[in-house]
Amino acid sequence: MSTRIYLNGSITGPEDAKISIFDRGFLYGDSVYEVMRTSGGQLVDLDRHLMRLYESASALALPPPQEDVLRKAIVDTLASAGNEESYVRLVVTRGSGEVGLDTALAELPTTLVIAKPLVLPTASMYSGGVRVRLVNVQRTSAKAMDPSVKSGNYLNNIMALAEAKRAGDYEAIMCDRDGLLAEGSSSNVFFVEGTRLLTPNLSVGLLAGITRQRVLEIAEGLGVAVEQGRFGPERLRDASEAFLTSSIRGVLAITAVDGEPLPTAAPGPMGTRVMQAYAAFLEEEALG
Numbered sequence: 606m607s608t609r610i611y612l613n614g615s616i617t618g619p620e621d622a623k624i625s626i627f628d629r630g631f632l633y634g635d636s637v638y639e640v641m642r643t644s645g646g647q648l649v650d651l652d653r654h655l656m657r658l659y660e661s662a663s664a665l666a667l668p669p670p671q672e673d674v675l676r677k678a679i680v681d682t683l684a685s686a687g688n689e690e691s692y693v694r695l696v697v698t699r700g701s702g703e704v705g706l707d708t709a710l711a712e713l714p715t716t717l718v719i720a721k722p723l724v725l726p727t728a729s730m731y732s733g734g735v736r737v738r739l740v741n742v743q744r745t746s747a748k749a750m751d752p753s754v755k756s757g758n759y760l761n762n763i764m765a766l767a768e769a770k771r772a773g774d775y776e777a778i779m780c781d782r783d784g785l786l787a788e789g790s791s792s793n794v795f796f797v798e799g800t801r802l803l804t805p806n807l808s809v810g811l812l813a814g815i816t817r818q819r820v821l822e823i824a825e826g827l828g829v830a831v832e833q834g835r836f837g838p839e840r841l842r843d844a845s846e847a848f849l850t851s852s853i854r855g856v857l858a859i860t861a862v863d864g865e866p867l868p869t870a871a872p873g874p875m876g877t878r879v880m881q882a883y884a885a886f887l888e889e890e891a892l893g
């Protein structure tokens with residue numbers, strides 16, 4: 606089990622991977638990134654993650670490396686790490702240059718890949734669910750820092766999670782400035798009303814999660830009616846069951862919202878079906 610780093614063309618151990626203190630990723634969070642996992646050693650949804658990275662880079666007018674360079678960097682770092690299963694983080698920053706906000710000051714982008722052993726939530730979190738909190742911290746508006754862009758600027762999410770953690774909860778659920786449900790600090794949220802699965806619409810302003818999209822496809826395959834919409838927080842509080850999605854965690858049931866248990870023991874019937882189907886999807890990915 607090891608952690609290996611690709612940095613601008615070289616693969617090293619973490620202690621030898623050093624970036625400039627003038628790197629804009631470090632100074633301003635002026636970067637884009639993706640986090641993915643392997644299943645059976647195969648990268649899960651690599652194409653979708655790369656596509657989103659290029660969309661994020663384009664939204665920030667950040668010149669990304671060529672796709673073949675990125676693919677090779679990821680594959681080589683993964684092979685060098687040699688883990689049974691890996692967590693992989695791909696980061697592209699605008700690079701370093703004279704200190705100042707003007708993007709014209711940036712010289713060459715910095716490309717970084719971190720491959721390390723995959724650590725999943727504990728078995729009891731999967732079998733018993735996690736507690737979430739609807740926090741006061743608002744999700745940034747699309748006109749401020751567009752949440753659909755996966756940038757390294759994460760203070761909004763960090764502050765939201767800190768608020769949930771202070772209350773002893775596992776994840777923060779943020780609403781937009783109109784009070785509509787948006788997303789978790791590093792996850793998307795789904796909930797159940799009757800036989801329907803609901804999740805906030807992308808138009809609210811949230812990350813188009815790769816796992817969110819997979820779950821939408823899974824639900825369609827299972828014949829489950831899905832509504833993507835603009836919902837107030839009471840809809841989550843009053844749901845019969847709910848779950849979070851993210852690339853590392855997959856599908857993780859929610860057991861309580863704001864300290865109030867949801868009526869169905871987590872994971873509920875819908876969550877269980879979706880978790881099983883997602884596990885089957887990961888097994889398919891493992892076949893390559």
Ligand SMILES: Cc1ncc(COP(=O)(O)O)c(C=O)c1O
Nearest residue numbers: 791792793812814815816851852
């Ligand atoms: C803000 C935010 N929303 C949602 C997600 C889930 O996205 P994905 O399923 O692509 O991992 C993440 C993942 O890190 C995130 O940071």
